[in-house]
Amino acid sequence: MADPRHGRGPIEIYETPGKKAYCTCGWSASLPYCDGAHNRMETGLKSCKVEIAEAGPRWVCQCHRTGTPPWCDGSHERA
Ligand code: FES
DSSP states (O other): OOOOOOOOOOEEEEEEEEEEOSSSSSTTTTTBBBOOHHHHHHHHHOOOOEEOEEEEEEEEEESSOOSSSBOOGGGTTTT
């Protein structure tokens, strides 16, 4: 069983509309998206699923301390 892997700052992406699954364990090879590594690494975590309505820039939390998952709220700067 692996512990979550925490990054520092967020990953900035230009997101498109549709259903998305963002990684919450940090082990995905396709960050910031889930690739199923949370199961392979037996983290006990699940992805954060979100329906994106409009295309635009997004900042996806990688420190996993945000209060607004999956989006960065600046918590990485207060750690
Ligand atoms: S690979 Fe990290 S939550 Fe799925």
